[in-house]
Amino acid sequence: MTRGFSLSGLLRVRAIQERAAAQRLSRAAIEAEQTASRDRQLRAALAVTGSDAADVRALAALAAARVAGRSLLADLTSLTEVRQAALHEARGEHESARKEVRGLERLADAHTARELAADRRAEQLELDEIAARARGELRQ
Numbered sequence: 001m002t003r004g005f006s007l008s009g010l011l012r013v014r015a016i017q018e019r020a021a022a023q024r025l026s027r028a029a030i031e032a033e034q035t036a037s038r039d040r041q042l043r044a045a046l047a048v049t050g051s052d053a054a055d056v057r058a059l060a061a062l063a064a065a066r067v068a069g070r071s072l073l074a075d076l077t078s079l080t081e082v083r084q085a086a087l088h089e090a091r092g093e094h095e096s097a098r099k100e101v102r103g104l105e106r107l108a109d110a111h112t113a114r115e116l117a118a119d120r121r122a123e124q125l126e127l128d129e130i131a132a133r134a135r136g137e138l139r140q
Contacts, residue, residue, distance in 0.1 A: 005111045011104040018097040021090070028090040032083040039076050046073065 005011070046069045 003115060005108050007104060007107060011101070011108055014097070014101045014104055018094070018101045021094040021097040025087075025090040025094040028083070028087040032080075032087045035076065035080050035083045039073075039080055042069070042073055042076060045069075 046066075
């Protein structure tokens with residue numbers, strides 16, 4: 001008779017936690033990529049901006065646009081750093097959760113192997129007993 005793995009409930013909980021950590025990692029990676037894409041688009045847009053100013057008002061508007069663009073770029077750079085930190089943290093959490101699941105899976109596999117070996121030993125004992133009885137009956 002096979003005994004159930006006593007930590008199977010914990011294994012299920014850890015697997016759920018690992019999947020949740022994987023989802024957070026995926027979300028963090030998507031957000032980091034979106035922010036990096038916005039950063040590239042803004043840099044490209046700022047690089048294309050012309051510098052032909054016909055009068056003082058156009059020059060002032062051009063200067064204001066550049067200041068606003070640089071401010072936006074600084075904000076986006078800060079956001080990129082925050083997203084990268086969140087990605088790094090999510091990656092660490094996922095790795096930790098995965099290690100816990102793998103450890104419990106190894107224990108479950110070892111338990112299964114022990115139970116299978118015990119079942120096989122019990123079956124072999126029964127077969128030996130049947131064979132011994134059969135030999136005893138043949139002698140009589």
